[in-house]
Amino acid sequence: MALAYIAIASSNPLYSSLTLPTSRGRGGSSTRRRRTHCLKITGSSLAGGSALFQAAHHTVDTYIKSGMVIGLGSGLASDMAIQYIGLQLGAGALKDIVGIPMSIACASEAAKAGIPLGHYEYCSQIDFAFDDADIIEEGTLISVIGRTRNQGEESIIQEKSILNGANKLVFMITENQYKSGPDGSIPVLVNSLNWLQAAEEIDDLFLGDAEVWRRPSIGIAGPNGGDFPLVTKEGHNVLDVIFTSPILSLNEVSKSLDEVDGVIDHGIISKFPCTAVIASESGLSVVDNLPKNAVKEP
Incomplete structure (x- = not known):
């Protein structure tokens, strides 16, 4: 595999170089031809806190x-x-920040941290957004959100709208959430x-590769969601499409779901440009997706 290297001009000794592997081209999707920047920050630099804690601070x-x-x-x-932004605002290191919350839970956290809040429906520009992801596909940085959130007042539609509307997006994840051939639910x-x-059309679409269950609002239910199926604040049901084998291309799954009658939206995010800050015990890796002509090989 051909590699290209770029030195980063920075006074911070943590930043040494970027490694850009060429794409593997698996699955024939155009998104797989994007390059990825990979920046490694060593574990010795991350003493004194959990890896996700350091990922959050690095992102801010x-x-x-x-x-x-x-x-x-x-x-x-x-x-x-969010808590770190509040500390930075209180110390005067950051000023004039406006937060656009993606959920009621993070709005509550931001209010407690002292971050002024706006509403996404009235916001004409979002400079930057950060979020957790359930899984991120290696190489493309296509992600899945919303796997485990059961509260009907939360909204995948709102979360996706903010993520897709941001000029710059960062996901903060652990290393086991970054993989090729991701599996699990969408x-x-x-x-x-x-x-x-x-549900029947989706089941036929991924026959043999996935099961389709309607998400319950309480407890554990069978495929039909039991007597109390989850209803989102927009009035929709949530189907969990549970893949039992590795997904070859999240991009292709997204396209297929978009064509199903009755599907309003889903938890697959395909955002460009996008960055993943990947936390592990050995340190942080920062990966970006870039178009093929974004970096010139030497």
Whole structure:
């Protein structure tokens, strides 16, 4: 595999070089022809805190500047980033920040941290957004969100709108969430009145590769979601499409779901440009997706 290297002009000794592997071209998807920048920060530099804690601090210190409108994500790493932004505002290191929350939970965290809040429907520009992801596909940085959130007041539609509307996006994840051939579930929003028709079509679409269950609002239910199926704040049901074998291309799954009658949206995010800050015991890796002509090989 051909590699290209770029030195980073920085006074910070943690930043040494970028490694850009060429794409593997698997599955024939155009998104697989993007290159990825990979920046490694050694574990010895991360003493004194958990890896996700350091990922949250790295994200804030590296990407957030005074005067920005910021999309605030949900999850453990996002909560730590929100708390750190609040500390930075209180210390005067950041000023004039406006946060656009992706969920009620992160809005509550931001309010406690002292971050001024706006609403995504009235925001014309989002400079930067960060979020947790359930899984990220290696190489493409296509991600899945919304696997485990059961609260009906939360919204995949709102979260995706903010993520896709941001000029710059960072996901903070652990190393086991970054893989080729991801598996597990993908949440799909469907009209509640004809959910069964959509579920059957999705089941036929991925026959033998996935099971389709309607998500319950309480407890554990069978494929039909039991007596209390989850209803989102927009009035939709959530189908969990549970893949039992590795997914060759999240991009192709996204395209297929978009063509199913009754599907409103789903938890697959295909955002360009996008960055993943990957936390491990040995340190942080920072990976970017870039178009093929973004970097010239020597």
